[in-house]
Amino acid sequence: xxxxxxxxxxxxxxxxxxxxxxxxxxxxxxxxxxxxxxxxxxxxxxxxxxxxxxxxxxxxxxxxxxxxxxxxxxxxxxxxxxxxxxxxxxxxxxxxxxxxxxxxxxxxxxxxxxxxxxxxxxxxxxxxxxxxxxxxxxxxxxxxxxxxxxxxxxxxxxxxxxxxxxxxxxxxxxxxxxxxxxxxxxxxxxxx
Numbered sequence: 199x200x201x202x203x204x205x206x207x208x209x210x211x212x213x214x215x216x217x218x219x220x221x222x223x224x225x226x227x228x229x230x231x232x233x234x235x236x237x238x239x240x241x242x243x244x245x246x247x248x249x250x251x252x253x254x255x256x257x258x259x260x261x262x263x264x265x266x267x268x269x270x271x272x273x274x275x276x277x278x279x280x281x282x283x284x285x286x287x288x289x290x291x292x293x294x295x296x297x298x299x300x301x302x303x304x305x306x307x308x309x310x311x312x313x314x315x316x317x318x319x320x321x322x323x324x325x326x327x328x329x330x331x332x333x334x335x336x337x338x339x340x341x342x343x344x345x346x347x348x349x350x351x352x353x354x355x356x357x358x359x360x361x362x363x364x365x366x367x368x369x370x371x372x373x374x375x376x377x378x379x380x381x382x383x384x385x386x387x388x389x390x
Contacts, residue, residue: 199320204328207314215312219305223261230262230298241291245269248294256298261308265299340381 233255242248248269256264270293275281319331326334 200322201318201320202323204317204319204331205314206317206332207310211315212309212313215309218312219261219309223300223305226259226261227298230259234296234298238293238295241272241293243289243291245292248292252294252296259298259301261301261305262298263301265297267294267296269294 237251237255240251242251249267252264252267256262272291272293273281274288274291276286276288317332317335321331
């Protein structure tokens with residue numbers, strides 16, 4: 199079957215996507231601050247281990263990236279008290295401090311991605327233009343709303359137990375006619 203696919207985007211969808219991504223970015227930033235607080239409290243045996251720990255934490259970030267990091271060395275001497283220049287060194291621990299910034303490339307891509315949706319159809323271009331297909335797709339929301347009305351628990355359709363196929367067909371016919379009358383009434387109300 200021949201199909202055509204339309205990638206649909208709008209300014210309103212882009213604004214919604216920007217708001218969604220901005221909220222998610224802010225939540226992630228708050229989480230990152232906590233992660234960095236705990237990471238900076240740790241001491242590592244080598245600078246490479248500190249950098250690897252930072253890279254492991256940063257791997258889960260979706261909207262941010264490491265802007266820079268500094269390593270702080272903490273020397274441990276063999277003797278207690280103030281060390282003299284000749285006091286032997288026992289060990290060196292490393293502490294890492296990192297700065298983060300938003301990943302603008304990822305953010306832009308995510309906003310564009312979330313502002314779009316793909317619409318597939320088998321209607322040929324000669325029958326309907328792209329705009330007509332999109333308008334027909336958007337009009338389906340009204341039809342779906344009508345069916346939502348029929349599925350409403352207040353309508354008590356689910357509580358009916360009809361066993362014969364002919365009665366099920368009759369019930370569906372009555373419900374469809376009720377939906378038709380409901381939509382015609384809505385249309386007339388909108389016109390006046």
